[in-house]
Amino acid sequence: MAGADTIFRFSHPLRVRWAECDLQGIVFFGRYYEYFDIGMTEYLRALGVAYPRDFLAAGGDLFIKHSECDHQGSARFDEIIDIDTRIARLGRSSIVFEFRVARAGEALANGQIVYVFADPEARTTLALPADFRAAVESFETFDDKE
Template identity: 40%
Template sequence: MSAISASSTPRRRDFRFFERLRVRWAEIDAQHIVFNGHYLTYFDTAVGGYWRALALPYAATMAELGGDLFVRKATLEYLDSARFEELLDVGVRCEQVGNSSMRLHCAVFRGEDCLVHGELVYVFADAASRTPKPVPQGLRDLLTGFEKGESMARVRVGAWAELGADAQHIRQAVFVDEQKIPAEMEWDSADASCLHAVAYNRLGRALATGRLLEHVPGVAKIGRMAVIAALRGSRVGREVLEALMQAGRERGYREVLLHAQLSAEGFYTRAGFQRRGPVFDEAGIAHVEMVRAL
């Protein structure tokens, strides 16, 4: 990873990841500009997005790695001020991974102009004693791989016998536990015969799932699309959708349809789907049918 000099002004092209924020009324001060302390909150918010970009559900990942990250040092340099309602892009870049520490460079941009930048130094340590521990090699590889432009997730496509345990775990958490869909409505005989897709991060954790089956000759149906809560808004749901559509093309289907929850309509619209027909109720949740050509 090539470092950004601490004395130089960062440029947008120095960053692979950005989190977009809008300045809120509560964040400005008597000078009608963002109060200086809020920029650390902006950095922290963007770091949360950075973990999603790495396809890492933070709490579960740290528990699996046997530690946690604690801030050791934070520095900021103020170049200009942000104002109410302005849209800001907060860049995050991993600059260095040491034995037990990691250094992130963060920068707040308004368009191409850098307003504030600085560094956050974290120490990986035992969660209870806070005794420093070596950064696990898996996490080290993830951080360096992301900054090199590598993919953070992979999608496996296969039968229920192969992927069912992971798909079931995700669907249970999202549909049954979170959305309160009755279990008897969630599980059906189609699972045994249709094609499933599951997205995994580079530590092997299952993140998202969906399935593909024939609706009528020439038309496939995608269903049971679910993403764990911590990774919503990342790309893993789209990657599962793309994998299922590609599987449909390979099987000769000319069109694919799905029943989208209204809250997810925008997600499918951005993937090229169009609404067809009125809103209807399915499992107590408002849905709409959406279609696209393959």
């Protein structure tokens, strides 16, 4: 799970829009998963990976295996939030993304999504593309590798 001790080398700022909020101007809890998705997409873009095109060209796509979100605070309408994103672990076919949504350095939500790279038709796992693995490994540092 992402936390204060986790090093995020990538962050994407976003202004909270009214459509993401309830009547009190507080971000609806389910929107944090949308923020995680934005973080993942922008992280991959920063690495030079076009999602989903590059994965499909390699014969597979990403499927969610697990997701979680812990809330510590609330973002509000018109605030600038940062979506901190990292890949915490690469397996043979799995990717563990960690996220932190923060306002001025204060964590509002931490999350994790585990994706599995698989054949879209057969739904059988495939090894992650070598060029993707190399791009991630040149950007991130890992404590353990599978």
